[in-house]
Amino acid sequence: MYGAGDVRVTDAPDPTIQLATDAVVRVTRACVCGSDLHPYHSMPASVDGTPMGHEFIGVVEQVGGEVTTLSPGDFVIAPFAVSCGTCEFCRAGLHTSCVRGGFWSDARIGTAGGQAEAVRVPLADGTLVKVPGVGDSTDEALLASLLTLSDVYGTGWHAAVKGGVREGSTVTVVGDGAVGLLAVLSATQLGAERVVLMGRHQERTDLGRELGATDVVAERGDEGIAAVRDLTDGGSEIVLEAVGHMPAYEQAVGIVRPGGVISRVGVPQYDDAPVGFGSLFGPNITLTGGPAPVRAYIEELLPAVLDGTVDPGRVFDLTVGLEEAPKAYAAMDERAALKVMIRP
Numbered sequence: 001m002y003g004a005g006d007v008r009v010t011d012a013p014d015p016t017i018q019l020a021t022d023a024v025v026r027v028t029r030a031c032v033c034g035s036d037l038h039p040y041h042s043m044p045a046s047v048d049g050t051p052m053g054h055e056f057i058g059v060v061e062q063v064g065g066e067v068t069t070l071s072p073g074d075f076v077i078a079p080f081a082v083s084c085g086t087c088e089f090c091r092a093g094l095h096t097s098c099v100r101g102g103f104w105s106d107a108r109i110g111t112a113g114g115q116a117e118a119v120r121v122p123l124a125d126g127t128l129v130k131v132p133g134v135g136d137s138t139d140e141a142l143l144a145s146l147l148t149l150s151d152v153y154g155t156g157w158h159a160a161v162k163g164g165v166r167e168g169s170t171v172t173v174v175g176d177g178a179v180g181l182l183a184v185l186s187a188t189q190l191g192a193e194r195v196v197l198m199g200r201h202q203e204r205t206d207l208g209r210e211l212g213a214t215d216v217v218a219e220r221g222d223e224g225i226a227a228v229r230d231l232t233d234g235g236s237e238i239v240l241e242a243v244g245h246m247p248a249y250e251q252a253v254g255i256v257r258p259g260g261v262i263s264r265v266g267v268p269q270y271d272d273a274p275v276g277f278g279s280l281f282g283p284n285i286t287l288t289g290g291p292a293p294v295r296a297y298i299e300e301l302l303p304a305v306l307d308g309t310v311d312p313g314r315v316f317d318l319t320v321g322l323e324e325a326p327k328a329y330a331a332m333d334e335r336a337a338l339k340v341m342i343r344p
């Protein structure tokens, strides 16, 4: 990405093993994330550009001399954060705070982006999750679902976990993007009895209903708040915010029930937000959430994906080749596509 609205496909040198703990992965599927749209709107023009993409699956091509759990030919899921798997934060399941890790396209750890033919993966043993038996599978539905474990499914799951969703919960999800829809699925899997989805794109909210939403509220602002408070008899005990813009936060504050929890996984595009007496303090609201340590959840979520119990890959509604990556951004930005897969 060279600036707002400016995505180009360029040739880069093939990635190589730089440290003994690295792997090189040939990407079989990547995708564009809703969070990629934030720089797509606001990135200042740059001569060098930034490599893009933090969600990918692929096949290990080479490993460094100290990599012990992976071999060339292994099918792997790459979480959106690089992590060592052994520091105190990784051991606590908070891989996004790994003391040795970082993210994709991160100069500190020398990573590039996943929207590419191949990627150098640092700390490969800690970062990558091997999935035996997938190999060079051509089962598109399975590959799509495995790709969601890179980010959007794990992020929706994190929202629900941090929100404390349990058997019988009433949950409201703000946002009908891929993360919001998979937060609906996650809340349902965790036993929520009532799941209200706030979104105004009918194809998306229809999919949300199939994934477990019991009610849909298309209104926004005061009208949306009134509708949810009415449906939930005075406010939702758990609100999962999957957008990141201020109106979504305000929506969450407006619909949460006294004593309730707001769990945010949309990357906030603001630093200042109401937390005072009239918003969070007065009604004893807990505000939680953050970047999902998806690495912590993949093993737990994988079996139901592999046996077809859940089908989170349904959030993908368009596939393009790597050369057409600029179209993928435009389609998501125009809301012509919910989530776009990139096939190198």
Ligand SMILES: [Zn+2]
Pocket (backbone or CB within 6 Å): 033, 034, 035, 054, 055, 080, 151, 152
């Ligand atoms: Zn993402």
Ligand SMILES: [Zn+2]
Pocket (backbone or CB within 6 Å): 083, 084, 085, 086, 087, 088, 089, 090, 091, 095, 097, 098, 099, 100, 101
């Ligand atoms: Zn770590």
